[in-house]
Amino acid sequence: MQLVRVLDFIGVGVFAVSGALAAGRKRLDVVGVVVIATVTAIGGGTLRDLLMNRTIFWFIDPAYLIAIFAAAALTMLYVRYRHPPERQLDVADAIGLAMFSISGARIAEQERLPDLIVVVIAVITGTFGGVLRDVLCNDIPMILQRGRIYASAVVAGTSLYVLVQHAGLNRDLASYGGMAT
Amino acid sequence: MQLVRVLDFIGVGVFAVSGALAAGRKRLDVVGVVVIATVTAIGGGTLRDLLMNRTIFWFIDPAYLIAIFAAAALTMLYVRYRHPPERQLDVADAIGLAMFSISGARIAEQERLPDLIVVVIAVITGTFGGVLRDVLCNDIPMILQRGRIYASAVVAGTSLYVLVQHAGLNRDLASYGGMAT
């Protein structure tokens, strides 16, 4: 359970950065940036918790929201002084994807759902925040445009994770790292 | 209960075809086609289950997901050799709409909700998958554009269904068939 919280925390942070970068590129104002950062960060985990009928993860601990606001603020500051290349958005997305996918898979596993369902929930948890971000920014979701890289990575990674189960968590993280590049 | 599963199954299959056709038209790659097919197929039923606080229908049985993947794969194969006219997408949509609407109506009825709510839940169950498909493809939802045909049919069909109640299921199916053309 503790590990799930750590994964959620890192996922929330990097997706907030990814959301803030995307909103900045659309030239939205401060409120728009914070809203998009928040939606991107909590979208996947919130849908996971809704589907699994669990208490929404950020209800339990306001620290998630504070982390998002801090990450969005730091991103806005950073962008003011340096122009981030598109690559940064991709890397932030890939890390968030990996964190949320594994947290989704672990929670689905605890409920003893079939393996195929575990993989689908992992994919939903990992990708839904980014999809919401792109829909709100009026783009076709990035995951569909460059699907081969992202969605395939998360499907492969989570399937591998289900195979090697609990013992293989480190190997799984490593496999994500490899695929993300 | 058994009937609801059969309706959900057919609905899932034809909506997967409709989603795959729409994604193919947007020239998305294989992953994009599968994602859109899945979202279209499970969107309506998932929202219905979320609203009714039931266990999500595809959690219970992975066969739904396998059916979606199979339908999407067959659609992609078919499209490679023959060019489907727009009409196919419409017909697939209409059948899925009818299946999911009735399954939504039956479940809402079992909860002894007021008739008006039953109709609204039926409409949501029938249409939400297609709406998600169109939002993700960055179109204005088809149901709104050609609302007279689709949404009216489902409203009329479900209202009729509620009127004739359980005894009238066959008549209801017939009425959908008539309206869909």
Place this chain on the structure above:
Amino acid sequence: MQLVRVLDFIGVGVFAVSGALAAGRKRLDVVGVVVIATVTAIGGGTLRDLLMNRTIFWFIDPAYLIAIFAAAALTMLYVRYRHPPERQLDVADAIGLAMFSISGARIAEQERLPDLIVVVIAVITGTFGGVLRDVLCNDIPMILQRGRIYASAVVAGTSLYVLVQHAGLNRDLASYGGMAT
């Protein structure tokens, strides 16, 4: 509890007007106007109830839906004879925002959630209907475009509300009125 219902009722009515106006501007037909009006009106409260794991508010009482249909019909009639300036949409939005935000805040408070979460749920309840309306109409959500006015108002208003708690409800309503102009 009673107050929450009154707030929901007013919110539903004005958001239905706002949705119908937006759909009319996109030249959607009658079904499209009713669908958009309904989604705008129940979107925020439905998401609030889903997140809080409560029974969806319009399941309990079909009167909400009747109010929406009446509001949409009256709006369509009104628009046929007079051309509403953009200002009306803004005002309807601001009132709905205020009603739903306070109803969201009150419900979150009853669950003894932390103050920061209460504010976020209030913002979600107040804004989600309008966001859905804009996404379905294929626009970038209004709240993000003119975020300074709307989102800031609801954040400030709800924070104030949390500070002054139950005793301060009238002052809160007043503060919304002031900010909306």
